[in-house]
Amino acid sequence: MPWNSDACIVGLGETEYVKQGEMTDRSEFELACEAIENAAGDAGVDIEDVDGFSSYANDRNKGSLVADALGIPEVKFSNKVWGGGGCGGSAAVMNAAMAVESGAAEYVVAYRALCQGQFGRRGQTQGIDYAEGTDAFAHSLGLETPPQMYALPAQRYMHEYDVPQEHLGHVALTSRAHANRNPRAVMHDREMTMDDYMDSPPITDPYKLYDCCLESDGACAVLVTSAENAADLPQPAVEITSAAQGGGPGWGSGVLSSHNMPLEDYPTSNAARVADRLFESAGLTPDDIDVAQLYENFTGMVLMTAEDYGFAPRGEAGKLFEDGNAIGPDADLPINTSGGNLSEAYIHGFNLVVEAARQVRGTSPTQVDDVEYSLVASGPGVTPHSGLILSPA
């Protein structure tokens, strides 16, 4: 069954993005409200008309509470995608579109707020004494933090395909180059060379410091409504041309704890099935994509995601990035054009969704000419992975 919604993204809302710990005057909850208000304001929609709330992962800012805080007269849809990491970012938008398409709600906001400085850094353990259930088979045996969890498939991937460290480095350099074109990026004005990358401190092999996403404070949101409503609103409507979420067998906790995914799938991002559905549903191929945002919690996963999406053969995604191949508006396939999780901010990858929509509107800091199809792939390595193809309505 193809994706048959014509729902559109009509509003984009962001707070400022800062390094974790630097957001000291506003709570994470306030940032969630601010991003949602900004998305409604950008769309030209009265905040009281927003009647649906959609987020993902471990967002603490429940739709029901955000709605109360914003004085929403009636909530008609409130939903969060199950699953770890940033994998559900695109799925949250997909769910918003489905709510609109079904008539369950009219203006649904998909959002993510994350202040690591207020609630504990992702790269650090939180001093718990006991690990529960399946997590015990990871945490109690030494595998405690995301960089370690995502290092394991990367090491296997590099081993199987003889991938050099520099291929990971080019992913980091690509995001940084784009951040340097984006004044809102946390790492704006911080040039990075391959020497800088290679000399950055080892975190957990094969990952060096610059292979790892930022730890940030901030929030962002997109407002979704019907094509009919979108036509009457001031901003250029961004059509959700295709949307998909899910994953293969055995990927439920995936790299976050199980590590018993089928061996043939192991050095991948668990994104191939979603990618196939995404393209098939839209009647498109990877060649049709003009610009891509590929979730980068860690550089190695970007390579595997790019391969899962068919942008490169297995083991060769590094060539998409080397020699500046993915940098700038004139690249064959510009990737992570705002600086992404690595260099713009780590808002659990929802900033990648915002950037994918900006590329369709024509307002990216690295704007690609005449974008017909803008792709975003949310987090790797667990179920659900999710993705969107966006295009001008």
Place this chain on the structure above:
Amino acid sequence: MRGTTREEIFPLPEKGIDTAPFWEACNRHELVVQQCADCGALRHPPTPVCPDCRSFDVDWAEVPGTGEVYTYTTTHYAASPAHEDHTPYNVSTVLLDGTEDIRLITQVVDVDPEAVEIGMPVEVVWEDVNEETTVPLFRPS
């Protein structure tokens, strides 16, 4: 606070209904993997249902406690103050002998972490964390 014992560095496993038999076997220094009582398929980590035949009947199969490093990472950073004197350390997934594809997350010890590599043959070494808990670590064999 800096940790010196394993108990101070890593969280202890909470023994739940589905997982307790694994950890209890560890206390006896036996490495076991969940096995479907109907179709015989092995699975890990433990779950209440066989994903191959949907049986809820569970056995536990003892495996030899040898295998090879399937993938690994050498961790150089301290994820908390407790880890500070523990770095660098290895974390691996070990492909277990006696199974087709079961992998156990563990740590390869008794060797320079930088010497661990994919394909390295390893064997279980039991670390008694405290009176209630033993964890399976591995060393080169």
